Amino acid sequence: MVDVEEPELADSPYVTLISSDGLQYVVKREAALVSGTLRGMLNVDSSFQEAETNRIKLHEIDSVLLEKVVEYLYYNLKYKNEVDTPEFEIPTEMSLELLVAADFLDV
Amino acid sequence: MRSRRNETNEESSVRGPNSALTAFLREQGITAEVIERRNRQREEQEELERAAVTQRVATDANSDIEELVDAATSKRRAADVSDDDGDDGNHDRDPDGKSYCLDCDVEFKITVLSKRAERNGRAGYLCADCTLIQQRKARNARRNEVEARKRRKKVAAALLDKQEYKLPSLQDICVKLISQNIEEVDAFGDIGTVNMRKISKILSKNRSLNGHTMTLFLDAGLKELEFWDCSNMDSDSYTKIAAFCPRIERLTLWMCGQLHNDNLRYIATNLPNLTHLTLNGPFLISDSCWQDFFEIVGSRLKGFHILNTHRFSNDSMVSLLENCGSGLEELTISRMDGLDSKPVYDILPHYLTKLKHLEISYPTKEELVDDALIVNLLSVNGETLETLILDGCSGLTDATLVSGIRPFCPSLRKLSLGLLDQITDDGASQLFTDWDINDGLMEVSLRRCTALTDAGVYPMLEHSRSTLIELNLNSVYGITTQMFQDWSRNLKLGLLTSLDIGFVQSVNDKAVSILGRVCPKLTILEVYGCNNCTQEATVRSGLRLIGRQTDNF
Incomplete structure (x- = not known):
């Protein structure tokens, strides 16, 4: 959603996640690597197109879900090694769809 | 007692448990009321003093600060006894x-x-x-x-x-939230089988698996279904399983107390692919229904596990053996109080020939399962047998080990001999010393084999040193520090990941550090009841010590 200069280089510290309805989320590479699926896509040895362009299209995840996912990626990044963490809030009605997305993204 | 009761009328004759102190106080005439009255008096007294002080301050505020301070300090001092x-x-x-x-x-x-x-x-x-x-x-x-x-x-x-604290994954958070609101869910959608199983387990644990929530897990293509707590599932739900999921091959239902005769018959006729059935606590199923069931499923039944029911009688067992015996690869009979005929146990070896998994545990009388039976069973099934669980068959002696397991079980991987108090060092060392036909066990439980000591346990460690993954030596009291020393000098258990050595008194700080060193993969060490294992123990990083008495959180 943030409109910044498009990162293109493979070693850029940011990657762009694109939701099914076309919104772009520029997140830290570190945060994106929390997700096993994204990690695989961004692996430079994998020769995925995503690894070169640093843009990942997530056709099955809409912007509402993706925003929550991104929120979790940063939550995980921040509290990974801490025990005393605040609860991660999820609206109840979103939980099932989010579970599907989380299952896909392996987070 | 009587006179006192007459004296104080309001005391009721019904009393809860009393401590000696309460009794003493009552005898001395000290009650809550008396204490309260005393407190009140003291407060009033203090109130008066305070009033007097403030009055004085009010009259000559300038000159009397000294006194005020003194009053204050003395009061503080009175309150603070330690300050002397x-x-x-x-x-x-x-x-x-x-x-x-x-x-x-x-x-x-x-x-x-x-x-x-x-x-x-x-x-x-x-x-x-x-x-x-x-x-x-x-x-x-x-x-x-x-x-x-x-x-x-x-x-x-x-x-x-038995886990390390880590940040919950997004899936875990969602699964938890969904489980809490499961009554609102109409269908799961594509959440993946792993998540499905997770939710099912959580619902079982919360005891919220019922006629409504169970339907969420049913799917026409399903081949395997596990419900771990069916106590709230009514008879109709069981019918639904068979009606909605005709392709099921493995069905596991625990605490299925509401499973009816009709349900079992329906399962038998409507699940043509069913090969493995596990039922825990199906006590409504009658003897005749069991016989019908076995007649219908016949030789396609490959695994039958039944636990905790007294209604499964000797005749049911005979029917199982006659109809399905030749095809059975897995058999569990655990805590079956209705099976009380020695002859029925004794015909097991005549029907069962290709078992991979055999569990006979906690028979209703210990003489039902004896050495001769197990030796016979092993002589026909030993070649294929991978898992042997004989927990609580306390009638067994060394003969089972020496003439049964040793000569006949080359492929055995898991052996559980819990609570066999007649097993001695002699038998164990004869079994494990130079037991060349078997390449090593992966899982061993000698829990509460109270007659065993170092001389029996050590040969087992030696034999399975390169394969052992899980080991239970809980309450094998005879283990001494000598064994840990021998272990430390001569053995390395490269694969051992989980060890329960609870209630073994010889486990001390040194033993813990030895175990950490000689078992490089060990991650879980249970030391419940090991009083000699203290805070001082050096615990290798990556090893989790569970149940240490001095741990306080």
Whole structure:
């Protein structure tokens, strides 16, 4: 959603996640690597197109879900090694769809 | 007693349990009421004193500060019993009530609110600002303590689940939320089988698996279904399983107390692919229904596990053997009080020939399962047998090990001999010493084999040193420190990941560090009831010690 200069280089510290309805989320590479699926896509040895362009299209995840996912990626990044963490809030009605997305993204 | 009861009328004759102290206090005539009255009197007295003091202050405010301070300090002193040196409050004090703050050395006037403190052996008061700072510090310390306690609790809870505390994954958070709101869910959608199984297990644990929630897990293509707590599932739900999921091959239903005769018949006829059935607690199924079931499923039944029912009779067992015996690869009979005929047990070897998994545990009488039966069973099934569980068959002796397991079981991988108190060192060492036909066991339980000592356990370790993954030596009291020393000098168990050595008194700090060293993959070490294992033990990083008595959270 943030409109910044498009990162293109493979070693850029940011990657762009694109939701099914076309919104772009520029997140830290570190945060994106929390997700096993994204990690695989961004692996430079994998020769995925995503690894070169640093843009990942997530056709099955809409912007509402993706925003929550991104929120979790940063939550995980921040509290990974801490025990005393605040609860991660999820609206109840979103939980099932989010579970599907989380299952896909392996987070 | 009687006279006292007449004396105090309001005392009822019905009483809960009493401590000796309560009884003593009552005898002395000390009751809650008396104590309260005393407190009230004391408060009134104090009230009066305070009134007198303030009056005096009001009349000659300027000259009497000294006295006021004295009153205040004496009161404080009265409250603070531990503080026993009398005059240290006066160190930095002028006759007119001025003092220098102990922290910032500013000159200030002492009031009743000034905080007494001690710095480097000097006692004195703090100025108003420093008092505030002190109070804030104390409050923060308290809050930190509460948070630290919460943190320790989380870590401890994870430890008891044999896991390390880690941030919950997004899937876990969602699964938890869904489980809490399961009544609102109409269908799961594509959440993946792993998540499905997770939710099912959580619902079982919460006891919220019922006629409504169970339908969420049914799917026409399903081949395997596990419900771990069916106690709230009514008879119709069982029918639904068979009606909605015709392709099921493995069905596991625990606590299925509401499973009816009709349900079992329906399952038998409507699940043509069913090969493995596990039922825990199906006590409504009658003898004739069991016989019908076995007649229908016949030889396609490959695995049959039944636990905790007294209605499964000797005749049911015979029917199982006659109809399905030749095809059975897995058989569990555990805690079956209806099976009480020795001849029925004795015909097991005549029907069962290709078992891979055999569990006969906790028979209703120990003489039902004897050495001859097990030796016979092993002589026909030993070639294929991978899992043998004989927990609680306390009638078994060394003969089972020496003439049964040793000669006939080359492929055995899991052996559980829990509570076999007649197994001795002699038998165990004969079994494991140079047991060349078997390449090594992966899972061994000698839990509560109370007659065993080092001489029996050590040969087992030696034999399976390169394969053993899970080992249970809980309550094998005879193990001494010598064994750990031998182990340390001569053995390395490269794959061992989980060891339960609870209630073995010889486990001390040294043993823990030895285990950490000789078992490089060991991650879980259970030491419940090992009093000699203390805080001092050196625990290798990556090894989790569970149940240490000195651990407090």
